[in-house]
Amino acid sequence: MQKKMNKDRANEEFVRAVSSSVHDRLVHVIQSFPILDEQPPFYRDTVEALFGIEELKKALGSVGWAAMHTKRMGWEHGGARIRWAEDTAAVRKRAVARIASIVHQIDDDLRFLNEARNVLRKLPDIREDEFTVVIAGYPNVGKSSFINRVSSAEPEVASYPFTTKGVIVGHRYEGRKRIQFVDTPGLLNRPEEERNPIEEQAISAIIHTANLVVFILDPSEYCGYPIEDQRHLLETIQARVEVPIIIVANKADLGAVSEAEFSMSAQTGKGVKEVLKAVLSHYREPAPRPDEGAPEEETEDRPTVEGGEPGLRSSR
Ligand SMILES: Nc1nc2c(ncn2[C@@H]2O[C@H](COP(=O)(O)OP(=O)(O)OP(=O)(O)O)[C@@H](O)[C@H]2O)c(=O)[nH]1
Ligand SMILES: [Mg+2]
Numbered sequence: 001m002q003k004k005m006n007k008d009r010a011n012e013e014f015v016r017a018v019s020s021s022v023h024d025r026l027v028h029v030i031q032s033f034p035i036l037d038e039q040p041p042f043y044r045d046t047v048e049a050l051f052g053i054e055e056l057k058k059a060l061g062s063v064g065w066a067a068m069h070t071k072r073m074g075w076e077h078g079g080a081r082i083r084w085a086e087d088t089a090a091v092r093k094r095a096v097a098r099i100a101s102i103v104h105q106i107d108d109d110l111r112f113l114n115e116a117r118n119v120l121r122k123l124p125d126i127r128e129d130e131f132t133v134v135i136a137g138y139p140n141v142g143k144s145s146f147i148n149r150v151s152s153a154e155p156e157v158a159s160y161p162f163t164t165k166g167v168i169v170g171h172r173y174e175g176r177k178r179i180q181f182v183d184t185p186g187l188l189n190r191p192e193e194e195r196n197p198i199e200e201q202a203i204s205a206i207i208h209t210a211n212l213v214v215f216i217l218d219p220s221e222y223c224g225y226p227i228e229d230q231r232h233l234l235e236t237i238q239a240r241v242e243v244p245i246i247i248v249a250n251k252a253d254l255g256a257v258s259e260a261e262f263s264m265s266a267q268t269g270k271g272v273k274e275v276l277k278a279v280l281s282h283y284r285e286p287a288p289r290p291d292e293g294a295p296e297e298e299t300e301d302r303p304t305v306e307g308g309e310p311g312l313r314s315s316r
Contacts, residue, residue: 179280221256
């Protein structure tokens with residue numbers, strides 16, 4: 001009799017332990033995810049371009065739902081039901097099977113969130129409180145070569161377009177001033193709806209993070225693109241941003257003439273100092289961006305976390 005009671009108690013505890021450890025793991029998945037509504041616009045745009053914010057919120061919602069039901073299984077099966085049951089081993093089995101089935105239902109969501117988290121972890125840390133200079137232009141014009149010369153960033157430089165595939169951040173100290181340089185992937189002059197996520201990330205960095213844009217042209221056209229197309233892209237960017245734009249003709253060593261205000265060779269270094277001086281003349285302590293980071297109204301109807309599940313963040 002005593003032996004059976006011990007077994008029954010072990011079964012009861014087993015159900016509660018499984019329920020609570022699965023529940024805690026699921027809550028941890030949610031809590032280790034950044035609260036998307038509280039992130040700056042560049043981050044949100046990137047998440048939107050790469051994964052879709054609504055999709056991520058839905059997946060998080062499903063995990064919240066699973067956490068809640070897993071806990072409920074623990075209460076329902078690990079409490080009075082198992083204590084008064086004839087066959088506690090059967091109740092235990094049923095409870096574990098139900099929990100496994102709940103987790104199985106959110107398998108795809110967990111995979112999706114895991115993949116997203118791994119990518120988001122590697123996103124560049126663009127600080128909002130630093131004067132930010134974004135380098136923009138067509139592919140292969142020498143953006144990364146320039147940023148290599150003037151900042152701590154060491155982006156790859158290569159003789160083919162689309163070398164830079166994500167936004168890269170470097171810094172430069174001028175006395176006590178800290179300047180943040182952002183290298184962006186090359187952009188083509190094409191309609192917004194045709195842009196891929198990498199280009200969207202570049203555009204978002206230009207629009208949301210720049211205090212100053214350095215737009216690089218390659219009048220030698222060694223980059224592989226006509227100067228008119230490069231100029232059209234410049235016009236598109238001029239229409240989209242309110243911050244000052246410094247226009248620089250690069251590859252001066254190749255001898256092409258340009259009416260751009262600045263001319264340099266990122267390869268030989270000639271003219272780079274003058275561009276840097278112009279950049280510094282625009283320096284100011286960045287004011288906080290009042291419109292940014294404000295949480296949006298929550299309108300969606302999610303199948304989850306009602307009832308104030310402890311440990312779950314209600315903002316998603
Ligand atoms: N001759 C000459 N070549 C240059 C100069 N600046 C860059 N290059 C070359 O142009 C090619 C492209 O340079 P990158 O700095 O990778 O250009 P990017 O604009 O960052 O290119 P993406 O990342 O592909 O958009 C490389 O082969 C560089 O060595 C320059 O001033 N003169
Ligand atoms: Mg590059």
